[in-house]
Amino acid sequence: MRTNNRGRAWFVAGFLAPATLLYAVFVVLPVCQAFQISLYRWRGISEQRTFVGLANFQRLAGDEVFRQALAHNLAFLVIGGALTLGLAMAIAHAIHGNGRWARLIRGVYLFPQIISMVVVAVLWMFVYNPSFGILKASLQTVGLGRFAMDWLGTPGTALPAVLVTFVWHAVGFHIMLFSAGLRTIPAEVQEAATLDGADGMLRFRQVTLPMLFPVLRVAIVYMVIGALNVFALVYLMTVGGPDRRTEVMLTYLYEQAFKHSDFGYGTALAVANFAVVMALSGLAMLLLRRDPTEAKA
């Protein structure tokens, strides 16, 4: 029995070792280093690092571009999030069942989610292309051609244009979440509510929404993470422009670290981004820890 136990211990250690080693070296170690590097001034690819304490974060607090970037991330979260979750909820509800349309849409709704973000970005750049894009052609078809413009190149329309793309990409994932949530609601509950005279919006508000609450909470946390970590979409579609009107935290981080070789400040931006994600998802969890409709019932 003794040797057997020792054999078991060796087996456990040996089987965990490769995964743990890779994960420790390429994930855990860099996470720790990130917090350390954010306390240094470190420019250029040299070994010269100067410890500056929290100076990077002080600079960040007064950085107008960072403030703008954060505001744009919050626009993605609040406006993009509301649109995405509203649309996803409505569509998940409409395809809950077995009609022909429902089955068709179940086949395709994840397409925008599974194709590369690079494809999404380039595709939508051509939707918005001012000389031969789909949007311009559509407006011309319905006689509104005079409203065609360079949406991505105009300060007032660039952010809304990227936001629409963000929603197009994100909505499928949330339809998936809500559909899974709807399937957990027993059919009898819905039927009972219908027999009691609750139908349409009333049934949705009184029965479906409260039962979907746990899924909604998860969806909101994913939305926080997704909206604060937008990168490829903005970087490829506008590079944060025009005039920083679409700059987000991660495109600014990339610019500081990899264009200006200001690695200390870039990493401080990464730590700040991480802190905002943690704070907001924690806040969401806290606010939504209980079903608000529960008290009324």
Added chain:
Amino acid sequence: MRQPRWRKLLRDGLVMAALAAFALTVVLPLVWVFVTSLKSSPEVFASPWSLPASPRWDNYARAWREAGIGQCALNSLIVTLATLAILLPVGSMAAYVFARYPFRGFRTLFGAFLGGMTFPLFLTIVPLFFLLQALGLFDSLEGLTLVYVAYSLPFTVFVMTGFFQTLPQELVESAMIDGCGHVTAFWKVMLPLARPGLLVVGIFNAIGLWNEYPLALVLVVSDEIRTLPLGVANLMMTEHYQSDWGALFAGLVIVMGPVLAVYWAFRDRIHDTMVAGALKG
């Protein structure tokens, strides 16, 4: 309380129209990319809706050879397959222990792996950039592969742990009574039984790796080892000057075509795995 019939019909009609509009919004842009990939540049400029006079398959040849998309596709294929070849055995071994061999420190280690499923990738991007340089792995497919393995481990370990928990324990016990050790029981009995789980985890990871952009952007600089997303993004920037739009759209089809085909073939299983991963609770 019953609604009149015409109101129900009207409502169903509106819902159907809205769903049709949604389906078109999803599918039409993708169809448009494909149609445009077969047009000549003047045709692209003429009208976005028109069909090509005759399909220009040579757009694909130009994208593949002259624009270097062929090399990029090969690089992406190598990185994706190499990552899976390391990830699946390494991830399964850890998952098997997590599922079947409770040990001290289990919660901490398993929690550390799961934590990687949600934390923002960009937190590590600067340290990773220097770590790979220090290890002599910067700007190499080997370095990118190892990083991809590490960042794919959390999801893989999570799903495979769940999968191993569903397999019957008696099979291992009877194998061990027959004289197999823990290691042999894993390779000979459990891993073959886990094939359905490995397949779906493999496909799911392959899609993500084929599509991956930010890590490759930072960790790869040489033209010859660009992956597909890097190649297409680069093509987009250079085509602004050369305006060979047909080749660029052919490049987009080369990136998304395989993903959509694989997704369509395995859509139910991919869907279920995504739900399981997303609602891990």
